[in-house]
Amino acid sequence: MAFENLTSRIQTAMKNLSGKGKVSEGDLDETLREIRLALLEADVNLKIARSFIAQVREKALGAKVLEGLNPSEQIIKIVNDQLTDMMGAQAVPLNKSPKIPTVIMMAGLQGAGKTTTVAKLANKLKNDNHARPLLIAADVYRPAAIEQLQTLGRQLSIPVFDQGTDVDPRQIVKDGLKQADQEKNDYVFIDTAGRLQIDELLMQELKDIEKIAKPDEILLTVDAMTGQNATETAQGFNDALGITGVVLTKLDGDTRGGAALSIREVTGKPIKFVGEGEKVTDLDVFYPDRMASRILGMGDILSLIEKT
Amino acid sequence: TKTRSSFAEKFQLLMANFRAVDENFFDELEETLIAADVGFEIALKISDELQDEVRLKNATSKKEVQETIIEKLVDVYDQAGNGEDNSMHMAAAGNPSVFLFVGVNGVGKTTTIGKMAQLYRQQSKKVLLAAADTFRAGATEQLVEWAKRDQVDVVTGKEKSDPAAVVFDAVKRAVDQHYDILFVDTAGRLQNNENLMRELEKMKKTITRQLPEAPQEVLLVLDATTGQNALQQARLFKDSTDVTGLVLTKLDGTAKGGIVLAIRQELHLPVKWVGLGEKVTDLAPFDADQFVYGLFKDLI
Ligand SMILES: Nc1nc2c(ncn2[C@@H]2O[C@H](COP(=O)(O)OP(=O)(O)OP(=O)(O)O)[C@@H](O)[C@H]2O)c(=O)[nH]1
Ligand SMILES: Nc1nc2c(ncn2[C@@H]2O[C@H](COP(=O)(O)OP(=O)(O)OP(=O)(O)O)[C@@H](O)[C@H]2O)c(=O)[nH]1
Ligand SMILES: [Mg+2]
Ligand SMILES: [Mg+2]
Numbered sequence: 223m224a225f226e227n228l229t230s231r232i233q234t235a236m237k238n239l240s241g242k243g244k245v246s247e248g249d250l251d252e253t254l255r256e257i258r259l260a261l262l263e264a265d266v267n268l269k270i271a272r273s274f275i276a277q278v279r280e281k282a283l284g285a286k287v288l289e290g291l292n293p294s295e296q297i298i299k300i301v302n303d304q305l306t307d308m309m310g311a312q313a314v315p316l317n318k319s320p321k322i323p324t325v326i327m328m329a330g331l332q333g334a335g336k337t338t339t340v341a342k343l344a345n346k347l348k349n350d351n352h353a354r355p356l357l358i359a360a361d362v363y364r365p366a367a368i369e370q371l372q373t374l375g376r377q378l379s380i381p382v383f384d385q386g387t388d389v390d391p392r393q394i395v396k397d398g399l400k401q402a403d404q405e406k407n408d409y410v411f412i413d414t415a416g417r418l419q420i421d422e423l424l425m426q427e428l429k430d431i432e433k434i435a436k437p438d439e440i441l442l443t444v445d446a447m448t449g450q451n452a453t454e455t456a457q458g459f460n461d462a463l464g465i466t467g468v469v470l471t472k473l474d475g476d477t478r479g480g481a482a483l484s485i486r487e488v489t490g491k492p493i494k495f496v497g498e499g500e501k502v503t504d505l506d507v508f509y510p511d512r513m514a515s516r517i518l519g520m521g522d523i524l525s526l527i528e529k530t
Numbered sequence: 531t532k533t534r535s536s537f538a539e540k541f542q543l544l545m546a547n548f549r550a551v552d553e554n555f556f557d558e559l560e561e562t563l564i565a566a567d568v569g570f571e572i573a574l575k576i577s578d579e580l581q582d583e584v585r586l587k588n589a590t591s592k593k594e595v596q597e598t599i600i601e602k603l604v605d606v607y608d609q610a611g612n613g614e615d616n617s618m619h620m621a622a623a624g625n626p627s628v629f630l631f632v633g634v635n636g637v638g639k640t641t642t643i644g645k646m647a648q649l650y651r652q653q654s655k656k657v658l659l660a661a662a663d664t665f666r667a668g669a670t671e672q673l674v675e676w677a678k679r680d681q682v683d684v685v686t687g688k689e690k691s692d693p694a695a696v697v698f699d700a701v702k703r704a705v706d707q708h709y710d711i712l713f714v715d716t717a718g719r720l721q722n723n724e725n726l727m728r729e730l731e732k733m734k735k736t737i738t739r740q741l742p743e744a745p746q747e748v749l750l751v752l753d754a755t756t757g758q759n760a761l762q763q764a765r766l767f768k769d770s771t772d773v774t775g776l777v778l779t780k781l782d783g784t785a786k787g788g789i790v791l792a793i794r795q796e797l798h799l800p801v802k803w804v805g806l807g808e809k810v811t812d813l814a815p816f817d818a819d820q821f822v823y824g825l826f827k828d829l830i
Binding site for chain 1 (some may be wrong): 545561565567568570588593626634635636640644665666668669671672674675676679696719721722723753755757758759760762783784785786789
């Protein structure tokens with residue numbers, strides 16, 4: 223049950239076509255089935271995979287692929303273009319407030335990588351833009367969440383605001399923002415506790431923090447290994463908060479990362495950054511085309527097509 | 531313990547009350563399973579086998595069809611681990627039992643240890659924790675906080691020090707001071723990171739060198755929200771550390787963790803525990819009945 227890549231899939235599906243000269247709609251559907259399977263193996267949500275295939279089918283018929291010279295290559299190109307398109311064509315930078323500070327709030331499920339991402343982004347701003355960020359420790363629930371952020375802050379020489387675990391996160395955020403004003407910090411990151419999108423109490427807390435902080439950026443942090451449920455999570459957080467962007471973490475693994483497509487489709491919000499390791503420097507901007515090839519597992523055939 | 535027949539009865543009742551088996555049924559079955567992260571192949575296999583059964587038995591009446599389906603679901607239930615030995619293995623009297631926790635980043639290893647240590651302490655076991663994640667910021671502090679809550683002892687090492695040295699110290703202390711159980715917390719690592727996987731093997735060897743029968747359990751912690759990649763996690767962690775069982779965490783969310791069906795089918799690893807929240811009490815032995823019910827409940 224190894225992950226067969228799409229290249230070999232499509233080649234198998236189209237194997238019989240080469241000699242035949244003309245390709246039928248049935249042949250096309252056979253190929254599309256293989257593509258659908260590849261999407262599902264990559265954890266693209268079933269419903270999204272389905273609508274994706276429908277769109278590809280329409281385009282393929284419209285482009286008269288079946289009458290062309292190289293139907294399989296043309297289909298692959300349509301698939302790849304469509305996917306890259308859906309991922310958002312360009313890399314989108316972090317939002318910036320016209321007056322300081324720019325406030326960035328994190329949100330996401332438990333263990334997704336929020337705290338690590340705060341450190342990575344703050345470090346990047348500090349290094350690239352000489353920014354003077356402040357990190358607010360608003361996770362009072364997870365054992366040693368504050369110590370985690372403090373340790374990272376210490377390593378990076380970036381200040382961390384905390385009030386221990388006995389103060390309500392809303393109050394911590396208020397007081398943290400006050401300190402940022404006094405200290406003229408140009409960026410503020412709010413590290414929030416992980417929570418389930420169905421946890422009403424904790425989701426209300428996030429909404430309250432959002433009202434207090436009026437963040438310029440609300441980053442939903444999602445583990446790239448997430449399965450079919452990515453749509454529900456993304457929808458839940460987006461409905462509650464109106465997220466402004468997504469960070470996809472743990473892409474240094476061997477997951478195909480189909481969740482990226484699901485999240486993008488249900489929220490319509492750009493994926494801005496990807497996490498590619500545990501170190502603070504393991505952060506990159508998001509490249510839609512790379513992600514598209516990764517999901518389809520077809521980097522090799524694309525370079526083949528580009529050569530011809 | 532749960533029996534096949536009580537499970538079948540429960541499902542029969544539910545199906546009869548809520549669900550007609552019409553043409554849409556098999557499509558929806560397949561979709562429900564895929565949505566639960568069971569994976570395309572297994573979802574298709576279950577659905578196909580079901581349709582074959584119905585045809586083979588010439589089941590025509592609604593009741594017959596339904597009975598056939600229930601039978602098949604019970605098969606799935608058995609495949610999920612009904613009636614299997616998913617108990618925790620303990621050392622012979624006089625020696626400490628060692629439980630090693632492994633898994634990718636952020637799945638819930640440390641939290642599960644925090645919960646489980648409390649469980650065993652309440653059974654009057656003398657429990658020791660080893661904070662062998664010396665790498666992640668705040669990891670040692672996190673385990674130390676759990677130890678405090680659980681009122682158990684913990685062995686720690688310096689930040690960024692060799693985790694195998696912490697393991698060595700902890701095993702030595704567990705033996706010398708007659709602890710019943712040693713829980714070893716390790717840093718999260720992705721299964722394709724060969725260096726870190728080797729580091730894990732080294733930790734395991736450190737245990738075995740001091741206690742030839744240990745570790746009694748190597749538990750791979752899996753996050754229920756993980757999709758198809760969990761299978762690859764299970765393969766590679768099993769290869770490197772001879773995993774003895776799974777812990778499926780975060781089942782309190784909306785994800786079903788269906789990938790463990792595929793893992794069981796290929797690797798025959800039993801799920802021993804499930805995580806149902808962040809509180810110390812949110813840990814339960816795996817219950818195949820509830821798990822399978824969770825997989826199918828949207829179908830009914
Ligand atoms: N390999 C890898 N690990 C990552 C990445 N981002 C975060 N992690 C790890 O994932 C685990 C969880 O990261 P955290 O930053 O603590 O996640 P969180 O969302 O703050 O977790 P909670 O606060 O408990 O909800 C840690 O072990 C991190 O080192 C990444 O891009 N790659
Ligand atoms: N909802 C829910 N959250 C959980 C569960 N188990 C763990 N968590 C949360 O998931 C996050 C990560 O848990 P950890 O125990 O730190 O995970 P870990 O595997 O030790 O992480 P690393 O050491 O960074 O690899 C924390 O916020 C936990 O509170 C669970 O069963 N349900
Ligand atoms: Mg955190
Ligand atoms: Mg841990």
